[in-house]
Amino acid sequence: MKRSNIIALSLAALLFTVFVASFAVIQLFTDWLWFKQIGYVSVFSKILSVNVLIALVAGLAFFVFFFANALIARRISPPPTTWQQAPTINPISGNVTLIKTPVGMRYFGLILFAVSAIFALFAGINAAGSWDAVLKYLNQVPFGVKDPLFGLDVSFHMFSIPFYRLLISIGYQMVIFSTIMVAAIYAFSTGMAYRPGLDKLTPHIKAHLSVLIGLFFALLAVSFKFGTYDLLLSPAGVIFGAGYTDIHARIPAYTILMITSLVTAALFLVNIYFKGWKLPIAGMTVIVAVGVLVGGVYPAFVQQYLVSPNEIQKETPYIKQSIKFTNLAYNLNAITEKPFSAEDTLDKAAMNSDKQTIDNIRLWDWQPLLKTFNQIQSIRLYYDFTDVDVDRYEIDGRLRQVGIAARELNTASLPDNARTWVNEHLVYTHGYGVVANKVNELTDDGLPKLITQDIPPKTSIADLKVTRPEIYFGETQNTSSDFIITNTKTKEFDYPMGSGNKYTTYSGQDGVGLSSMANRLAFAWRFGTLKLLLSDSLTDKSRIMFYRNIEDRVKRIAPFLTYEDDPYIVVDKGRLYWMVDAYTTASRYPYAHPYDGDRNYIRNSVKVVVDAYNGTVNYYVFDPSDPIVKTYRKIFPELFKDASQLPSGLRAHIRYPVKLFTIQSKTFAQFHMADPQVFYNKEDLWTISQEAVDGTKTQIEPYYMEMRLPSEKNTEFMLLNTFTPSNKDNMIAWFTAKCNPDEYGKMLVYTFPKQKLVYGPMQIEARINQTPDISQQLSLWNQQGSRVIRGNIFVIPVKNSIIYVEPLYLQSEQTELPQLKRVIVAYGPKIAMEPDLATALDVIFGKNAQPAQATGGGTTGTPSAPASIRALIDQADQLFNDAQAKQRSGDWASYGEDMKKLEAALSELKGKSGK
Numbered sequence: 001m002k003r004s005n006i007i008a009l010s011l012a013a014l015l016f017t018v019f020v021a022s023f024a025v026i027q028l029f030t031d032w033l034w035f036k037q038i039g040y041v042s043v044f045s046k047i048l049s050v051n052v053l054i055a056l057v058a059g060l061a062f063f064v065f066f067f068a069n070a071l072i073a074r075r076i077s078p079p080p081t082t083w084q085q086a087p088t089i090n091p092i093s094g095n096v097t098l099i100k101t102p103v104g105m106r107y108f109g110l111i112l113f114a115v116s117a118i119f120a121l122f123a124g125i126n127a128a129g130s131w132d133a134v135l136k137y138l139n140q141v142p143f144g145v146k147d148p149l150f151g152l153d154v155s156f157h158m159f160s161i162p163f164y165r166l167l168i169s170i171g172y173q174m175v176i177f178s179t180i181m182v183a184a185i186y187a188f189s190t191g192m193a194y195r196p197g198l199d200k201l202t203p204h205i206k207a208h209l210s211v212l213i214g215l216f217f218a219l220l221a222v223s224f225k226f227g228t229y230d231l232l233l234s235p236a237g238v239i240f241g242a243g244y245t246d247i248h249a250r251i252p253a254y255t256i257l258m259i260t261s262l263v264t265a266a267l268f269l270v271n272i273y274f275k276g277w278k279l280p281i282a283g284m285t286v287i288v289a290v291g292v293l294v295g296g297v298y299p300a301f302v303q304q305y306l307v308s309p310n311e312i313q314k315e316t317p318y319i320k321q322s323i324k325f326t327n328l329a330y331n332l333n334a335i336t337e338k339p340f341s342a343e344d345t346l347d348k349a350a351m352n353s354d355k356q357t358i359d360n361i362r363l364w365d366w367q368p369l370l371k372t373f374n375q376i377q378s379i380r381l382y383y384d385f386t387d388v389d390v391d392r393y394e395i396d397g398r399l400r401q402v403g404i405a406a407r408e409l410n411t412a413s414l415p416d417n418a419r420t421w422v423n424e425h426l427v428y429t430h431g432y433g434v435v436a437n438k439v440n441e442l443t444d445d446g447l448p449k450l451i452t453q454d455i456p457p458k459t460s461i462a463d464l465k466v467t468r469p470e471i472y473f474g475e476t477q478n479t480s481s482d483f484i485i486t487n488t489k490t491k492e493f494d495y496p497m498g499s500g501n502k503y504t505t506y507s508g509q510d511g512v513g514l515s516s517m518a519n520r521l522a523f524a525w526r527f528g529t530l531k532l533l534l535s536d537s538l539t540d541k542s543r544i545m546f547y548r549n550i551e552d553r554v555k556r557i558a559p560f561l562t563y564e565d566d567p568y569i570v571v572d573k574g575r576l577y578w579m580v581d582a583y584t585t586a587s588r589y590p591y592a593h594p595y596d597g598d599r600n601y602i603r604n605s606v607k608v609v610v611d612a613y614n615g616t617v618n619y620y621v622f623d624p625s626d627p628i629v630k631t632y633r634k635i636f637p638e639l640f641k642d643a644s645q646l647p648s649g650l651r652a653h654i655r656y657p658v659k660l661f662t663i664q665s666k667t668f669a670q671f672h673m674a675d676p677q678v679f680y681n682k683e684d685l686w687t688i689s690q691e692a693v694d695g696t697k698t699q700i701e702p703y704y705m706e707m708r709l710p711s712e713k714n715t716e717f718m719l720l721n722t723f724t725p726s727n728k729d730n731m732i733a734w735f736t737a738k739c740n741p742d743e744y745g746k747m748l749v750y751t752f753p754k755q756k757l758v759y760g761p762m763q764i765e766a767r768i769n770q771t772p773d774i775s776q777q778l779s780l781w782n783q784q785g786s787r788v789i790r791g792n793i794f795v796i797p798v799k800n801s802i803i804y805v806e807p808l809y810l811q812s813e814q815t816e817l818p819q820l821k822r823v824i825v826a827y828g829p830k831i832a833m834e835p836d837l838a839t840a841l842d843v844i845f846g847k848n849a850q851p852a853q854a855t856g857g858g859t860t861g862t863p864s865a866p867a868s869i870r871a872l873i874d875q876a877d878q879l880f881n882d883a884q885a886k887q888r889s890g891d892w893a894s895y896g897e898d899m900k901k902l903e904a905a906l907s908e909l910k911g912k913s914g915k
Helices: 003-038 041-076 108-128 131-138 154-188 203-233 244-273 278-329 348-353 366-376 421-427 517-527 550-557 627-635 658-671 676-681 761-769 772-781 837-845 867-889 892-913
Strands: 083-089 096-102 336-339 389-395 398-406 434-442 448-453 483-486 492-497 500-504 543-546 568-572 575-586 601-611 617-621 640-642 686-688 690-693 696-699 703-707 716-725 733-738 747-751 786-790 794-798 801-812 819-827 830-834 851-853 859-861
Touching: 003 041, 003 517, 003 550, 041 108, 041 131, 041 154, 041 203, 108 154, 131 154, 131 627, 154 203, 154 627, 203 244, 203 278, 244 278, 278 658, 278 676, 348 837, 366 398, 366 448, 366 801, 389 434, 389 568, 389 703, 398 448, 398 568, 398 703, 421 483, 421 492, 550 575, 550 601, 550 617, 575 627, 575 658, 601 627, 601 658, 627 640, 658 686, 658 716, 658 733, 690 761, 703 794, 761 772, 761 801, 761 819, 761 830, 772 786, 772 819, 772 830, 819 837, 830 837, 867 892
Parallel strands: 336 747, 617 640, 830 859
Antiparallel strands: 083 096, 389 398, 398 434, 434 448, 483 543, 492 500, 568 575, 575 601, 601 617, 686 716, 690 696, 703 716, 716 733, 733 747, 786 801, 794 801, 801 819, 819 830, 851 859
């Protein structure tokens, strides 16, 4: 290759490297500005500095070891066989002579240095990703629980082993790459050639390679030792963790392999003084043989002939450990179990005495409610509701469950001609306000009865009054690519008002200043837009706001925590806040069964609060006993605050998280079996109850309820779900976790008598389908032009009894505007379907209720008019509304079809009513 081509390629590679490095520097610089602005620059600096330090230490160690071995190999290598002649002039005689010079040796040292530096760079970068393991090792807090096999504190498995594994990994890289490099140097210089007699390498080369290979086997021995600790996480056997075969076969095998590896390492070192390679090769052969026989054949023999014929007896001690440590890892040992009689003695008086529970039964599922909010409260096409959260607020002196949703901005919904750079980044900057409804109330036309609505937000509820409705931080914003600029010459759109718009200027705390040219250049490079440099709208007071997606925001600050997928909006003293549940998780808790891949430890230790206007983020520790969060508090003392520092108004809205509750429910369904034999035989295995969704069986999601527990005086906000026996549909228990601050996190399981049948949700679903009047009405509703949406079925404990509630929604095919049309209530053998909950309860518990026999042994209350007539009335009403809508849109063909259907429905109605 020509010299000019080499120079050109080198220059291109250099420019590419500079470009990549410059972008990384710009990313770090702008992130540093962001962390500094939000007050967590110390967190950023610590992570960055530890990353750099680890990279330097690992890279330097790799470089020194690698380069030193390369220099040794070069120094002791004999001259290579390829030579070139270089002319030299004798200074005395002037004669020209030819001197033989090894090819490439003039630049060999420089090449070795460059290769060593490149490998060291990659080794350092690779190690830098382990900053979390290093910091946790240096700041670890003991768990106070020892593993049953080695007697070591759980912190050793959680914090120490990952750090030691990191060191072993770096050691392997150093030894393996150095051995390859050294062998290549010797091969290049023909130093690998045999002496006369062809029986051995030259002594100095043999010694060098023997030392390196000996180090490899020493590291292998250490790895085998740590392999014994990993057996506490073994997925083999009847439980997760070390079982009989692991302890009596695999641990001895690892011990033998460790000793054999150490002996082999010593043989390589000793072999320096002996001829040939017989001793170390023998050691390597023994390792392979032991690995096959002791590590593979023997454990299989023990499992097949000693364990399998007597598995319960052999595995009982280890099943006990798995049950114990799994319960500890998921905090299931804190669950209180109580009996629940599931009586059928409820009457109207008993229902009236528990009115607070009844008034908080949720009739609006979040999915149809979200569709309805988007239809009736989006106001403009650029507003979106992405989620509906269930919370509780004080209304008329009582806590009531409400559905609440944030009205967020979605610039992607702007017309194409309006999606300009100015509009997307300077004008349309924020969402506006919230919408809320009582979960059990509806209007005459089957829509939710709103208690907070419109723009600006209107409400008569003091706790829901919003004085700072702007939402600059939410769930809809994109992540790293989304940014806005405030305090510019261009006014920000605030909200629509009549035929015009109202504008505003951001006065909050967030945003990185753009007064300096350095900042503008950096952000222009980062976001790939020259408009940050050329726009006339920017001033010295302008600020750029990014990381506005709240999930992305909290993860940027504390990436070592795991977060709930569903942040929820809270109104407190007129301001809007997002609350996010954060978890500490791990995958090395001994004997604990994993819940998600390899994770087998979880705590909801932290609650995160994000101001929807200012963007400020605060982390509050709600489980100070968690050793992992204790460790992180030592690492980042400035990041975490005590739970007591959370303002009381926000504290009143904390919720037990759905994700944790679901994980605990699934784990408890199996690990509540404390008897090893029962556990082994899965005699009392539970599953989360199922319901029918669009004809498909699916697990019921946990749901929040403001309700009163048996034998308690006051209602509480709590999360609950139910269990059924495995492969059966009858209900066996219900599980709840309290959310109120004074007893937050208290978990209870109420178990039903095993001798009594308690209907499960799927059985109630089946009985509903088998009730003739209900089935007929659903069939009529599901005719062309409309669709019945069956809501979630709720199991409601009232005193010592159970009632079941399922809402029914009707949705036209033309519009996604579900209407709540009926409420089904089941209790004991009775089933009633009525226009609202109160009427359905009156049919079942009222004195004048005259139940009629229903299919499948159930009963249905008889309303004042037959169900088929009510269905025809609803159908006629729906057809009339559809026809009116099509008339307004000018769709006369469809209008005529609807009028014909309406005429037929009215004719049938006339016939059924006898008129």
